[in-house]
Amino acid sequence: MAHAPDHADHVGHGPAHHRAPIGMYLAVFVALMVFTVLTVAASRVNLHQWNTPIALAIAVIKATLVILWFMHVIHSPRMTWIVVISSFLWLGVLFVLTFSDYLTRGWPIY
Amino acid sequence: MTTTTIDDAPFIEPSATAPRNYLNDEYGVLSWLLTRDHKRIAVLYAISVTVFFMVGGIIAFMMRLELLTPEGDLFTSDTYNKLFTLHGIVMIFFFLIPAIPAVLGNFILPIMLGAKDLAFPKINLLSWYIYMIGGSFGIYVIITGGVDTGWTFYTPFSTQYSNTHVFAVTLGAFITGFSSILTGLNFLVTIHRMRAPGLTWFRLPLFVWSMYATSVVIMLATPVLAITLVLLMVERTLHVGIFDPALGGDPVLYQHMFWFYSHPAVYIMILPGMAVISECVAAFTRKKIFGYKFVAFSSLAIAFLGFLVWAHHLFVAGISIYSAMVFSFLSMIVAVPSAIKVFNWTATMYRASVSWQTPMLYVLGFIGLFTIGGVTGLFLAALGIDVHVHDSYFVVAHFHYIMVGGTIMAYLAGIHYWWPKITGRMYPEWWARLSALLVFVGFNLTFFPQFLVGYVGMPRRYHAYAPEFQVLNVLSTAGATILAAGYLLPMIYLFWSLKFGRKAGTNPWGAVGLEWATSSPPPKENFHETPVVTWEAYDYPAFLKAMRETQHG
Numbered sequence: 102m103a104h105a106p107d108h109a110d111h112v113g114h115g116p117a118h119h120r121a122p123i124g125m126y127l128a129v130f131v132a133l134m135v136f137t138v139l140t141v142a143a144s145r146v147n148l149h150q151w152n153t154p155i156a157l158a159i160a161v162i163k164a165t166l167v168i169l170w171f172m173h174v175i176h177s178p179r180m181t182w183i184v185v186i187s188s189f190l191w192l193g194v195l196f197v198l199t200f201s202d203y204l205t206r207g208w209p210i211y
Numbered sequence: 212m213t214t215t216t217i218d219d220a221p222f223i224e225p226s227a228t229a230p231r232n233y234l235n236d237e238y239g240v241l242s243w244l245l246t247r248d249h250k251r252i253a254v255l256y257a258i259s260v261t262v263f264f265m266v267g268g269i270i271a272f273m274m275r276l277e278l279l280t281p282e283g284d285l286f287t288s289d290t291y292n293k294l295f296t297l298h299g300i301v302m303i304f305f306f307l308i309p310a311i312p313a314v315l316g317n318f319i320l321p322i323m324l325g326a327k328d329l330a331f332p333k334i335n336l337l338s339w340y341i342y343m344i345g346g347s348f349g350i351y352v353i354i355t356g357g358v359d360t361g362w363t364f365y366t367p368f369s370t371q372y373s374n375t376h377v378f379a380v381t382l383g384a385f386i387t388g389f390s391s392i393l394t395g396l397n398f399l400v401t402i403h404r405m406r407a408p409g410l411t412w413f414r415l416p417l418f419v420w421s422m423y424a425t426s427v428v429i430m431l432a433t434p435v436l437a438i439t440l441v442l443l444m445v446e447r448t449l450h451v452g453i454f455d456p457a458l459g460g461d462p463v464l465y466q467h468m469f470w471f472y473s474h475p476a477v478y479i480m481i482l483p484g485m486a487v488i489s490e491c492v493a494a495f496t497r498k499k500i501f502g503y504k505f506v507a508f509s510s511l512a513i514a515f516l517g518f519l520v521w522a523h524h525l526f527v528a529g530i531s532i533y534s535a536m537v538f539s540f541l542s543m544i545v546a547v548p549s550a551i552k553v554f555n556w557t558a559t560m561y562r563a564s565v566s567w568q569t570p571m572l573y574v575l576g577f578i579g580l581f582t583i584g585g586v587t588g589l590f591l592a593a594l595g596i597d598v599h600v601h602d603s604y605f606v607v608a609h610f611h612y613i614m615v616g617g618t619i620m621a622y623l624a625g626i627h628y629w630w631p632k633i634t635g636r637m638y639p640e641w642w643a644r645l646s647a648l649l650v651f652v653g654f655n656l657t658f659f660p661q662f663l664v665g666y667v668g669m670p671r672r673y674h675a676y677a678p679e680f681q682v683l684n685v686l687s688t689a690g691a692t693i694l695a696a697g698y699l700l701p702m703i704y705l706f707w708s709l710k711f712g713r714k715a716g717t718n719p720w721g722a723v724g725l726e727w728a729t730s731s732p733p734p735k736e737n738f739h740e741t742p743v744v745t746w747e748a749y750d751y752p753a754f755l756k757a758m759r760e761t762q763h764g
Contacts, residue, residue, distance in 0.1 A: 180403075191431045194518055199467045202522065202534035210532055 129170045232732040247332035253318035267301035275691040283675035291674035292359035299362025311483030315625045322726040325407025325742040330400040342390035348383025352376040366454035366465040370447045385440045388433045395429030409744035421486030424510035436472035470521035478517040484621030493749040494722040495571040496563035502555045509548035516545040542592035569643035573624035576651045580616025605665030608658045635732040636712030642704045649697030656690025
């Protein structure tokens with residue numbers, strides 16, 4: 102039997118086999134812990150309308166660290182980047198079009 | 212390494228069919244339940260979705276019987292609520308969404324690509340088990356008293372008021388979603404990584420393009436449904452305020468999140484149908500599909516635009532009129548790629564020598580009914596008309612023209628088209644044509660009156676109605692009876708053909724495509740030799756020329 106269509110054993114083990122040093126994982130872990138403490142601390146201070154944006158910003162930074170390092174995206178091929186970025190674009194579609202409703206409900210109707 | 216090219220492969224004589232195939236390679240229940248062969252998994256899915264289709268169909272027939280008379284004389288209103296809810300849940304989550312991808316896609320897609328299997332065979336089997344676990348929640352709910360929220364589980368009714376099995380059935384839908392995700396993932400990786408040598412993107416059959424688009428939608432939309440259902444379960448059980456205004460939530464948020472999945476889910480159901488239609492149109496007109504690239508890219512356009520239209524389900528739910536205008540406009544745009552497909556299929560048939568075998572009859576049914584469903588969808592995308600016909604039988608008729616007139620017609624076309632490949636046996640053509648006719652007549656008689664009765668004001672989801680609507684309802688119930696006969700016939704004669712059907716041979720339709728280059732039923736590894744593709748998709752002129760030369764030579 103020929104080998105051409107027999108990729109099943111190789112799928113998922115593409116060129117993304119770069120291993121970051123253990124120190125990098127520890128640094129990311131420490132950063133995540135610091136941001137967690139920061140989240141709790143920020144929630145205890147009354148920043149008025151800024152509480153939510155700050156909490157969200159911290160969450161985005163933490164998610165980015167997890168995606169890039171713990172999920173190895175930073176060393177992954179371009180196709181993985183396309184998949185990750187398009188997933189966030191879709192999330193953007195969900196948010197933008199949903200807010201097109203919530204943010205315009207108060208607009209006057211002529 | 213030996214190779215064969217697609218241009219000589221279709222001429223393999225039936226007598227050269229390998230004696231061993233995926234059906235007789237191994238025996239015993241465990242050889243099926245633990246199989247990693249995509250073809251056997253497709254058969255497992257075929258049996259499962261057929262059972263769910265029968266369950267959903269019986270429930271539908273019970274509703275049509277109730278609606279024979281204006282009075283609610285067969286079921287109480289509570290029971291009727293449960294019937295239409297279960298009909299929707301079973302048909303959508305457990306039949307329409309998995310039917311074509313998990314049955315026909317699972318069986319045919321790897322063979323079309325010249326691959327031995329899908330990229331992740333174990334995950335493929337896992338997806339069937341997950342589907343069965345999710346489905347068993349559905350069966351459990353049916354047996355233990357049902358659920359009455361409608362298949363959409365709208366809040367706050369589902370979280371605060373309904374005392375039926377909301378939690379169990381949403382958990383079932385949640386679990387089944389993972390089965391779809393795994394199938395979509397498997398298809399995407401297989402299409403990217405396992406195409407045969409020479410099978411470039413623009414040589415792919417349009418079936419593959421449509422399945423690719425479907426998989427993208429599955430991957431991006433289904434997780435949102437999962438999250439939404441989890442939030443619903445959390446609010447219902449733990450009373451965390453997400454959708455309930457009394458707890459600081461917003462019920463319209465539920466509708467936004469639910470339809471962000473469930474409108475694209477319509478395309479998860481119809482895109483695979485379009486996949487089948489492209490294959491059948493080419494095979495039975497013996498022509499290249501007119502505008503191949505337009506049809507291919509229209510699948511991706513539908514997948515993309517399908518994500519931008521969900522709030523047309525919310526026009527009367529209190530959303531902002533400005534937002535509604537945007538969604539109305541976007542909903543009309545999604546008709547463009549759908550229309551491109553219909554025009555291109557029709558253009559392919561123009562001046563072709565069409566053969567009128569059963570799959571082609573279903574194709575013609577699909578094109579007509581899908582067009583009616585699509586055009587009435589434009590009515591509903593228009594803000595003013597939607598306010599008038601919202602929650603009426605007009606909407607019921609519209610989406611049945613898409614899902615039953617579209618997806619199920621395409622599924623039946625595909626089952627008949629690939630039946631010889633799947634089983635190695637031909638179905639009885641006369642009976643099959645009769646069933647196609649019954650389905651077409653029965654379908655139209657069932658659902659066309661619903662457009663009329665909806666337009667004049669009959670609301671959906673009621674077990675009793677005003678007496679002036681009775682004539683149209685009687686017509687609809689009569690149509691449902693014919694439709695049921697049309698669906699029962701294939702179940703009987705296809706089963707019969709397994710033993711008594713004429714042997715099919717490798718390529719009974721004289722069709723182009725890698726699946727017709729291997730024996731029927733295919734061997735376990737699909738091809739004895741790796742195929743090398745040197746032809747464009749649907750190159751019938753060259754194929755027919757080569758066939759004539761072979762016959763004369």
